[in-house]
Amino acid sequence: MTVTDKGAAPEAQPPNPAQAFAPPPAHEAPPAPDLPARPRRGTPWLLTAGLAVLLVLLTLASAGLGAYEISPGDVLGSIAHRVGLGDGELARVPESVLWNVRFPRIVLALLVGASLGCAGALMQGVFGNPLAEPGVIGVSSGAAVGAVASISLGLNFLGTWTIPAFAFVTGLGTVLLVYAMSRSGGRTEVVTLILTGIAVNAFTGALIGLFIFFADTAAVNQITFWQLGSLSQATWPKVLAVLPCAAVGLAVAPLYARKLDLLALGERPARHLGVDVERLRIVLVLVIALLTAAAVSVSGIIGFVGLVVPHLLRMAAGPGHRFLLPGSALGGAVVLLAGDLAARTVAEPAELPLGVLTALFGSPFFFWLLRRTRRRQGGWA
Amino acid sequence: MKRLRLIGTRPTPPGPVHPGDVLAEAEGLHVRLGAREVLSGVDVTARAGEVLALVGPNGAGKSTLLGALAADLPAAEGVVRVHGRPASDWSAPELALRRAVLPQSAALSFPFAVEEVVRMGRAPWAGRPEEDEDDAAVAEAMAATEVTDFAARPFSALSGGERARVALARVLAQRTRLLLLDEPTAALDLRHQELVLRVCRERARAGDAVVVVLHDLGLAAAYAHRVVILSAGRAVADGPPAEIFTDRLLSDVYRQPVEVFPHPRTGAVLVAPVRGS
Numbered sequence: 315m316t317v318t319d320k321g322a323a324p325e326a327q328p329p330n331p332a333q334a335f336a337p338p339p340a341h342e343a344p345p346a347p348d349l350p351a352r353p354r355r356g357t358p359w360l361l362t363a364g365l366a367v368l369l370v371l372l373t374l375a376s377a378g379l380g381a382y383e384i385s386p387g388d389v390l391g392s393i394a395h396r397v398g399l400g401d402g403e404l405a406r407v408p409e410s411v412l413w414n415v416r417f418p419r420i421v422l423a424l425l426v427g428a429s430l431g432c433a434g435a436l437m438q439g440v441f442g443n444p445l446a447e448p449g450v451i452g453v454s455s456g457a458a459v460g461a462v463a464s465i466s467l468g469l470n471f472l473g474t475w476t477i478p479a480f481a482f483v484t485g486l487g488t489v490l491l492v493y494a495m496s497r498s499g500g501r502t503e504v505v506t507l508i509l510t511g512i513a514v515n516a517f518t519g520a521l522i523g524l525f526i527f528f529a530d531t532a533a534v535n536q537i538t539f540w541q542l543g544s545l546s547q548a549t550w551p552k553v554l555a556v557l558p559c560a561a562v563g564l565a566v567a568p569l570y571a572r573k574l575d576l577l578a579l580g581e582r583p584a585r586h587l588g589v590d591v592e593r594l595r596i597v598l599v600l601v602i603a604l605l606t607a608a609a610v611s612v613s614g615i616i617g618f619v620g621l622v623v624p625h626l627l628r629m630a631a632g633p634g635h636r637f638l639l640p641g642s643a644l645g646g647a648v649v650l651l652a653g654d655l656a657a658r659t660v661a662e663p664a665e666l667p668l669g670v671l672t673a674l675f676g677s678p679f680f681f682w683l684l685r686r687t688r689r690r691q692g693g694w695a
Numbered sequence: 696m697k698r699l700r701l702i703g704t705r706p707t708p709p710g711p712v713h714p715g716d717v718l719a720e721a722e723g724l725h726v727r728l729g730a731r732e733v734l735s736g737v738d739v740t741a742r743a744g745e746v747l748a749l750v751g752p753n754g755a756g757k758s759t760l761l762g763a764l765a766a767d768l769p770a771a772e773g774v775v776r777v778h779g780r781p782a783s784d785w786s787a788p789e790l791a792l793r794r795a796v797l798p799q800s801a802a803l804s805f806p807f808a809v810e811e812v813v814r815m816g817r818a819p820w821a822g823r824p825e826e827d828e829d830d831a832a833v834a835e836a837m838a839a840t841e842v843t844d845f846a847a848r849p850f851s852a853l854s855g856g857e858r859a860r861v862a863l864a865r866v867l868a869q870r871t872r873l874l875l876l877d878e879p880t881a882a883l884d885l886r887h888q889e890l891v892l893r894v895c896r897e898r899a900r901a902g903d904a905v906v907v908v909l910h911d912l913g914l915a916a917a918y919a920h921r922v923v924i925l926s927a928g929r930a931v932a933d934g935p936p937a938e939i940f941t942d943r944l945l946s947d948v949y950r951q952p953v954e955v956f957p958h959p960r961t962g963a964v965l966v967a968p969v970r971g972s
Binding site for chain 2: 439442443444572575576577578579580582583585586587588589590591628632633634
């Protein structure tokens, strides 16, 4: 070694055992100056409480409203009866409407909404880009290819889980593809991401078209309706079909909140802070695929929920993922439940496809977001 | 220890460090980026208690050397040791308890508040006894870099120089014994350049090893205990600035006539380019 050490460390202290054995640097910690209060500390709790209340109210409204009206009191009574409290059992017809039509639909809306919201927040975190969303970058349509394939080919060797399983596999493939194609030098530029999304959407659209071309009439009808994005075919078996995907995804996502925060610094700095970035990426891409598959396999492509919900929450409560991930799940559930309620009551007795409704409100928001991002960056880098 | 980690125990905490201990070293280090050999046979040692400056012209391999010491870049030949063990033998969480790295440019995908960014530096200590120091470490780091005043502002609303100081505060809050700083003074005004290097010096006095990439030879001469001059992927000099900063060597390395002379009053080493009269 070429070290000439005589000038080195003139200020190093003589070995001081007390200091040497303190593993973290033994700084003489000055009295900590008071930090200014963080302004957003209470907001997450308020928002969570507000969303939860909204969710309960919307659930009651959704259960009661529709072609056959049931009063909130009757709804609560029937629920109490089913869990063994009181005897508020309704007549045969309302009881059947409630438990065979409305409730499966509500539960499905909650699952799909929560999955979409959470998948959006996760995806934005993993890509480090606020415009990433399963619908925008083509992951939803990727998952749709699998779903359409299984409908069109009449496959059902996994029972009700066939469609979700197919959607998961092709959705996963699509996330991996988009991820690999849209990243360069450890980051994702907006333009690359959106263009990749266009390419992926075009390709998956063609694949879906091919499957429709080869499908028989019944399957074509089923696919077309499903593609518009609707929850009208909700049944308990369908709820059970998506429940595993959604539950696993929603349970795992919050465990990675802190690491996602660190990932906002960039891949290398995150690694410097002890994050195993490769592993984090693999796990989260799997979770995104699970959540997207859960949502897409029952309700077709419902866009923009994963874009709008995390974005609004981030503006209200800051970008920390510890709130953002569960908050987006909750917010997504609220939005989808409200959307579905509107879809089936606004044009009664006809029913608007839910995907059409969310796209109607979501696309202008996306447009505004694009403009704002562009303004902030001073053009597309 | 390695075996324990494989069966899923927590990362081993760093052991005690004594002044003069070698916390990072490269031996016969070659690093290739693509087909290009950026470092060809570099030896360098960072010891607890000293500030080591890496200087040299653009493209000499300063950042690459820092990246190799940070275990970001693999050694094509030779070896890099961090806290006495080959860098590649440590896991990411273990390294995070031993060294902190300041990247050349600070970016952030989402508008976290300044204090939240600094607090990210405490992430490696989560779930350990040292977690109790979080608040103190964050407050101290923010005070040292003079960013306390905008603790609540979003990072994205700051100027370049302010961002650079926040990034440094995050690195200081990590409280590791080895600090690797890539051009911490690049975006800073005169006052804050001095401030940052004083902080480096203080950390060295507290027994840490500080490796800092610098462009300003005057700053290196004033604050570094030892300087390594890199040129075209090799270390051409290594020693106290007063000994190795000579007109001839610097003029050669930078391909620009340079004068080294003592300050008329204090005798401190000054470096200035020779300009046409």
